[in-house]
Amino acid sequence: MASIEVGGQTIELDEEGYLIDLGSWTPEIGTALAKEEDVELTDEHWDIINFLREYYEEYQIAPAVRVLTKAVGKRLGKAKGNSKYLYSLFPYGPGKQACKYAGLPKPTGCV
């Protein structure tokens, strides 16, 4: 099984690099998961990651990209609520990539 070392602890990941134990997530793990893919997380990334975690907390699902885009637009303003902006932050797909760093499962319906 895949895993990653964070602060001396071994964190287990599934075959696609998502956390096995969603409850074990910390911001440090998020940073480490991003680093694995050569991504340096900025405040803009964290806005989206934190938003996803709140959404998951409330609805128990990771939203589809379309839903994420609409919701971000409502919360953080139109300038950020579009797929161009979200893809500029998460080029592998805002759902897939941001959910991974946020320690959430891959969004339902995401291939």
Added chain:
Amino acid sequence: MATKKFMFVNRKAPYGTVYALESLEVVLISAAFDQDVSLAFIDDGVYQITKGQDTTTIGQKNFSKAYKALGDYDISKLYVEKESLAERGLTQDDLMDLVWEDEDDDWAEKSSIIIVSREEMAAIMAEQEVTLSF
């Protein structure tokens, strides 16, 4: 792609079998394809959207909150059969407040729950092009 009328029919209690969760997942996936999606809750299926579900003692994830996200997915037609509620001693007050936001009406929150009689439900089902039963 042409839009079709899809209905997902839910007849089973939320826990004990995997039908309710599987149905919900397919519903969320189908929303990505821009179809005209509605849900029906019949028989024990009405329990899927009741308030105050607590799964702590059965060791399963309480996924009932996910129904509240359906509005975000533009799924705003949840037909609930009146007779099924009555047979279980339930009323609309026992169901979660499931709403959608109307973009054309200044994002006003509107209820997604539509209580229909058995007869009306049959007519609505007859209008569907694709019906998936869980």
